[in-house]
Amino acid sequence: MELEPGIHxxxxxRKPFGIPAPNVYLIQGTDASMFIDSGWDNEDDHAARMAYLKEVGGPSLTGLLITHRHADHGGGALHIHQDTGVPISAHRLDQAAIEAERxxxxxxLNSVLDGGESYDLGGLTLQVVHAPGHTAGSLAVVIPERNVMLSADTVLGVTTTVVRPSEGDLGKYVESLRMLRDLKPRLIYPGHGEPLTDPDDRIRQLIEHRMHRExxxxxxxxxxxxxxxxxFDTIYPNLPEERQRIGKEQVESNLIKLTNEGRVAIDGEVYTLT
Ligand SMILES: [Zn+2]
Incomplete structure (x- = not known):
């Protein structure tokens, strides 16, 4: 569906962990169109995306940007590339994982990003912002003509964001939240779920949630x-079985942040305040 002119x-x-299916954005300027993310690698999903693209028409597709390494965001990218020939881009720090796993x-990748790049689609510009934390190479995209931001999984309305020690960094995540908040978007189009109409308030809540956990x-x-x-046992006392591993990873991410800040020391498996 078209959310505002040129932004679909x-x-x-599939809905991962019961949150809404991943959002794929199709941004159309007067001269060019780009996909931001590809959704899952699945025949039916792919056919639906291609049918949508055909139905809306508009300027030719010139690129596909993957916001980060996860299967629900970049899984279908190669299939889109094979069908349309469009180049795929993503951040350098997620490159290896995307090429191996996706x-x-x-x-x-056809093009490797560092953040700071921009794509002129004609009347709409996509500005690439490196927002590490959820994964090392997570990207957000700002469209300055509309003062809107595509936040991928870094800012979600439907849940807090998972930060796994193997892929991300909680200290950097909180810094990224502050940086995105300072950009003062009018609206956020997240990686899952409905647009966020009060980005400042939502990002403030997310920062407070992390501080509270800490x-x-x-x-x-x-x-x-x-x-x-x-x-984990005291902080997440009633977590369902299937969420427990992720809960423990969140605790570990907090401990890594505190250790990096010199506030906590580790001895074997035991963490102590310094
Ligand atoms: Zn993700």
Missing amino acids: QLAHG FGGAAT EQIVAELKTAPKTIDQL
Whole structure:
């Protein structure tokens, strides 16, 4: 559906962890069109995206930007590339994961981004912003003519963002939230779910949520040194089985942030306040 002139949102396929299906954005200027993300790698989803593209018409497709390495955002990219020939771009720090996991080692990115690039589509410009944290190479895209931001998974309305130690960095994530908030977008088009009409308030909530979790962990460590499992048991007491691994990873991400800041020290598996 067209959210505002030239900005289309497509959402097809599976809902990861019960949140809405990944959003694919089709941005159309007067001279060129680009996809931001590709959705899942799935025949039906792919056919639906191609049918949508044909139906809306408009200027020719000139590129596909993958916001980050995850399957729900870049899974279908290679299929779109094979059908349309458009170049695929993504951030340098997610390049290896995308080429190995999303392309199965069978293809490489056509262009590697660092943030700061822009694409002139004619009347609409896509400005690439590196917003690390959810993954090392996570990107946001700003469209200055409309003062809107495509935030991918870095800012979501439907849930808080998962930050896994193997892929991301909580300290950088919080810095990215502050940086995106300072850009003062009028509206955020997130990687899942409906547009966010009060970006400033939503980002403030997300920062406060992280600070609250951190304070909980520091308070727990004040009582005694603890392991990740012990902290997890008090901080996420009622988490369903299938979410427990991710919960433990969130605790670990907090501990890595605190360790990097010199506030916590680790001895074996035990974390202590310094
Ligand atoms: Zn993601």
